[in-house]
Structure formats: C-alpha cells, structure tokens
Amino acid sequence: MTKSACIVGGGVIGGGWAARFALNGWDVRVFDPDPEAERKISEVMTNARRAMPMVVDVALPEEGNVTLCATLEEAAEGAALIVEAVPERVDIKRKVYAQIEAVNTDGIIASSTSGIMPSDLQAEMAHPGRLIVAHPFNPVYLLPLVELVAGKQTDAAHIETAKKIYSGLGMYPLHCRVEIEGFLSDRLQEALWREALWLLHDDVATAAEIDAAIAYGPGLRWAQMGTMQTFHLAGGEGGMRAMLAMFGPCLKWPWTKLMDVPELTDDFVNKVGDQCDTQAGGLGPRALETIRDDNLIGIIRSMKRANWGAGAVARAHDDVLREVPSDAAPMVTQDRVVPIDWTDINGHMNEGRYGQIFSDAAEAVMAAVGADEAYITDQGLSYFTVETTVKYLAETHAGERVVVHTAVTEGRGKKLRCFHEMKRASDGEVMATCDQLMLHVSLETRRTCEPPADVVARVETLATLHAKE
Structure with missing residues (x-):
C-alpha cells in the first residue's frame, strides 16, 4: 500500500521533506505559490537522488510521485500527514492551518518550525490536538535528526505515531518532552x-x-x-x-x-x-551542497560499522529496507547504490570494494541458510572465505545502482561455494564476477568443523536448486 503525505511550502526544508518521503516510497503532494517552486524542488530532488542512496547499503524502494498542486486545499484534502514548511511567522502558519482545516480535520499537521512554541501555533485551531512540531535539519534527506514537540493541546498519541513514521524514513525522532522556544x-x-x-x-x-x-x-x-x-x-x-x-x-x-x-x-x-x-571561493549553492552531501555521506557511513550515532540510525534503516534473499536461482544478494567513499583516484570503484560487495553478498547467503549474526554470536560458528577469484569486467562509478546475483555452486559438508555476478541495474551488464569458496569454522578453535544438520540441509537444498539453472 502506497503511503502519502502533503507538504505545504516547497523551499529548502519543504523540498528536503519531499525528497526524504519520496525516496522512501511515499507519494507526495506539494503546494507552494512561488512560481519557482517546481524548479527549486526539482533541484533538491536531484541532489537527494544522488546522495541519499549512498548512505544506505540496500536499494531504496521505488520512488514515490511528487505532485505540485495548484491549491493548498487540493494538496491537503484526504492527507493523513500534512507537513507545514512555510515562513517562520505565526500569522502565516495559522492562516495555513485554517485553510487545511477547511478540507481536512483528521490528518496530523507537523510543523517544521525551528523554534515557535506549538501551543502558540495551535491556539486558534478548531482541532488543535493533531498539531505537532517535527523540526528537521538541512539537508533533510541526509541528516537523521527530527525534533518532535507537543503543544498543550496535542494528543500524545500523535507523537507516538510520528515516531514510527519518521523512524521508517531513516530518521532519529527526538521527543523534546518540555515545550520551550527553540527546542533543544x-x-x-x-x-x-x-x-x-x-x-x-x-x-x-x-x-x-x-x-x-x-x-x-x-x-x-x-x-x-x-x-x-x-x-x-x-x-x-x-x-x-x-x-x-x-x-x-x-x-x-x-x-x-x-x-x-x-x-x-x-x-x-x-x-x-x-x-x-x-x-565560498566562487562556488554556488549547488556545488557547495554537493561537497556538503559527500562529506556527510562519509561521516555517516564511517559510523555505521561501529553502529554509533547517526550511523546506527542508517544501519537501522538498512534493516527496514533489506529483504531476505529468496531461494530463487540465482539469489539477489545485493541491490544497492555505490557510495562516493568506495571510489579511488581514477574515479571508479576500487578493487577492495569489490571484495566488500561480494563479502556482503556471501553474508546474505549465510543468513539465508541460517548462519546469520545470531548464529555467529550464540553458537560461535560461522563460514570463513578461503579462496576467491574476482574478474573485473567493466568500470563501476559512484551513484550507480548495482545488483549481485548469487548461485550456490557447491554445498556439502564444511564447504559452501558461491558464484556471484555483479550487474549494472540499469542495463543488466555484468561488471564483475567472483567465485568464492567458504569453509565452516568454530570461532572458539578457529578451525574447520561440521555445520549443524539444519544448516547443511539448507545449503544442500540451495546447491541442488541452483544446479538446475
């Protein structure tokens, strides 16, 4: 079921919200009377399409539609979530709420205000219980923090609903429990x-x-x-x-x-x-935004390995997006965009990152046969790679979406052998292949050992299935 949101205001913040929602598969209706709104939102979307997929290690869902509406009423009617991102003036915001309430009395209204008290914003509303503050940070499509603030008349249930919505968008919803100007x-x-x-x-x-x-x-x-x-x-x-x-x-x-x-x-x-x-050294806003986005991508990704701070939020978002590979032959074990920090001085993905993506593909196979993270932690068992042969067939660049197809070519006893093909998602061209042999080991002895019967059975089943292809 497609999720949808309304955004009132298409500036830097409204455009950022449109990108954050749309790239997570939401349909978005936007209203902004500015004749330049379509251009401005389009430019933000272009930046976001390049940057946001590089933070996650899983392909984002199919992009939702972004529709510019001729009137505020058209955008807000029937919306379950209305994001208000208009100028920081109480009178303007209250006027917007009145227009929304004329056509929509049920949807949550989430103000992007940077510091106005939600109690002041909801003071003249007919249905004030549904107004909350959801204050983001620029660029909205990369920075995970969103401050959630309730006014005196806000229904607390809407804060809890908002937490779920923004977590699902790969954000960190921080509930500011005390209403105070400027928030935290x-x-x-x-x-x-x-x-x-x-x-x-x-x-x-x-x-x-x-x-x-x-x-x-x-x-x-x-x-x-x-x-x-x-x-x-x-x-x-x-x-x-x-x-x-x-x-x-x-x-x-x-x-x-x-x-x-x-x-x-x-x-x-x-x-x-x-x-x-x-x-600024003569650089315009778009060039500076690209530099900023690349730096933020690197910082956030550097913290993913330690599962720390913004990196922990990004890892949690990966888990929301990631699907366990089916038994199809071949299995889709990776579907992702190549991030900027995987490239070298030549401008293409460096050799070490091919090892990374094929290692990640192998871990997807391990998870599919029951040798997942819990198996490693609880039972002290795993599969170790002992041999790989990688062939580099075409250049891979930052921002390209790639898919890895994996077939289990040998699965008996301690052995698990996989053949991976990394393809460009746009045209199916094979960009690299990897023949990988893994052996089952005990993490206590650091030596090979027989896997449990249930793991062996799953491995053999995949090897038989894939051999038919």
Missing part, C-alpha cells in the same frame, strides 16, 4: 552562532577562522559524540565530575558574550556576508 538543538546552535558573531564583530577572527575552529576540532567530535559525552570523556577516569571540578570555575569567567548580540547594522551584515562569500 537550535538553542545550542544559537549560543554558538551568537558568540561567533561577536568574534567577527570585534575583529577577533574572520568567518573562515571561526569555521576552522569548529570544523577541524570540536565539530568532528560533535559529529559522533555530543557536548555532554565529549566533556565527560575529557574528564578522564573521573568523567564529568572531574571535568566540572577542573573547569567549572571557568564558567564564571567573562569568556563569552552569550547574553548580548552585536547590533545588526548594514555595515556589519555586509561584513559578515562579504567574508562568507569569500569563504
């Missing part, structure tokens, strides 16, 4: 931004120097470990208690101007703008 993340971001503006205003540092002070140091830590855990770790064996004992008194020193804001005069605004333009 923006309050923290604003404190840093406020201090950065003062440093620039007082000519202590340039925009590039301020960004370097974050990007090459604390920013890398923050990408995988938040402020509190970072300082807890900095305290050594004493943890946060030791950190507070050592540096707590510094909090009383006049190091920051967090309670003040420099006056935003025309001269100061131009000063900030000129420095940021220089920092």
